Amino acid sequence: MSAVLEDVVGKTFDYIIAGGGTAGLTLAARLSEDPARTVLVLEAGGENIDDPMILRPGCYGIHFGNDKYAWTHFTKPQEHIDERKVLWTRGKGLGGSSAINFFSWMKPPAEDINDFERLGNPGWNWERYNHALNKLEGFVCPSDESLAEGQLKAGLWQLGTEGILKITFPPKFNRIEALVQEALFKNDIPPAPNSLGGDPKGYFLTPNTHDPSTYTRSYATTAFYLPNKDRPNLTVLVNAHVTQVITEPTDSQDMKASGVEFLYEGKQRSVHATREVVLCAGALRSPQILELSGIGDPKILEKINVPVRVNLPGVGTNVQDHLMIGTSWELKDDPLLETMDILVDPAAVAEHIELHKTRQGLFTQGLVGYTFCSLDMISSKADEIFKSTKEAVMKKIASESFTSSQKEQYRMQLDRMKYRRPSIEFITFPGLARRTQGLSLTPGKKYFTLNVSNFHAFSRGTIHCTSNDPLQDPEFDPRYFEDDVDLQVLVEALHFARKLVATEPLKNIIAADIIPGPSVAEGNNEQMRDFVKKTFFSPWHTCSSCSMLPREKGGVVDPYLKVYGTTNLRVVDLSIIPIHIATHTQATVYAIAEIAAEIITGTEA
Missing domain, CATH: 3.50.50.60 (FAD/NAD(P)-binding domain)
Structure with missing residues (x-):
């Protein structure tokens, strides 16, 4: 071939x-x-x-850890997280x-793309970006029944329909998505005005790179x-x-x-x-x-x-990355709640592989539930954090070691905070997603996970060769949490995740806090900072x-x-x-x- x-x-x-x-x-x-x-x-x-x-x-x-499908790299030991190497x-x-x-098909806030142009790149703006994507997008709108089930408004999507890359929603939405959205709304988080049209601030369901004729991966x-x-x-x-x-x-x-x-x-x-x-x-x-x-x-x-x-x-x-933590809860025994946890059973895997052939079952499901927030939407400390961050940043900008580009970018980062652009993400996953923390599934139990991300990290790192051997990895040094605000944002997001799960109707389906668990007390900021530093991971962006x-x-x-x-x-x-x-x-x-x-x-x- x-x-x-x-x-x-x-x-x-x-x-x-x-x-x-x-x-x-x-x-x-x-x-x-x-x-x-x-x-x-x-x-x-x-x-x-x-x-x-x-x-x-x-x-x-x-695929992760399998040499056939994935390259496995590690950062150098990171100074601000007790010399951890991050995968x-x-x-x-x-x-x-x-x-x-x-599989998630998502677009950023329009102003994030317009920042490219502001940094000295004429023509690199939202209009051009979205036009380019529309040319290759082959979006297939779900049925009226699915639209109603997911409370989706098709008219808001700015997606191309004639492109070769197939994009659609899964054939069925998980019930947990609706419960999360109701809890978000009760915590004053609104639906996003236009999640794929440059304004994703709020909660939304997003399509996946699935081919709807087979519900298989549509990719390059x-x-x-x-x-x-x-x-x-x-x-x-x-x-x-x-x-x-x-x-x-x-x-x-x-x-x-x-x-x-x-x-x-x-x-x-x-x-x-x-x-x-x-x-x-x-x-x-x-x-x-x-x-x-x-x-x-x-x-x-x-x-x-x-x-x-x-x-x-x-x-x-100028190396940058997103930062993510996983939070998980055990669910009460409820036959109406369907999670991916059942797929640890070989018999269930075989059953759902057969179901997939008829476009049914868990193997047709995608990650669709997302929430993008600015810090003020989830934390009463937003103004305090912005003030302390601005003071720290202005000291750095005054330093002779800072380049003109770094100064320009840091000012832009401050503006992103000041004007309350979305910088924090919550992802709904029906299952226990973070098994790398030494936890394993209890047979018969069901779990629910909220992955939490910081999108606009201040810390900057480097990628440089340490050898002229092309088969030796360069040194990957993202300098995670070199700027403490990156850690503060994740801690505040962790507080909000717990608050969200304590809100009905989510509260009614939760049996136990698994990650972080009761050993990380809600009122103990040091324990929460320590949890974030020990468990955060890169979503590989x-x-x-x-x-x-x-x-x-x-x-x-x-x-x-x-x-x-x-x-x-x-x-x-x-x-x-x-x-x-x-x-x-x-x-x-x-x-x-x-x-x-x-x-x-x-x-x-």
């Missing part, structure tokens, strides 16, 4: 794309629409085609993380690779690990990318490009490839014995390691996604966004790829 080595090595292509993940396959499909362009995709993982473990919804998280998992194989994510492979795999001008080679970009000088001071080197079956190979090389390796790997290619901070490159090709200190800096910013402000790519100091090398993945956004990131990666295709082909609207 995919290419063999002989189709690639020693050959020349117009475009070489490093990474066959979400962005890479989307971009490849768009570029290869013109039969006059030849496109090569090199993917470090395997094909993983027609794999039910990928295609079947309801298989949340089973960073990413999708491995065609489709990348779109093959193993949790099914949407952009398989329909186009037989194009004679599109070549995809798997198990090909790109190690560096081959560059050569030009008459100007800029370098030209003439190809890439890659590892295949343990041997170094090369392939040439006549037009462009595009890195779509993700926020963790794209900065590594740049540094191994001699593009980055000379101080870093000197340490790893790589000659400097382009002096670009911004590579691997790391970004900004190759930020789209002016070069003098630490930028790596310009608004055309071209790497500064090069004539034809671009980065197209989540690493380019300059400041993080309040949403899950799947849709945004697709948007970046679609906009990149418009830029490269000259078809911008």
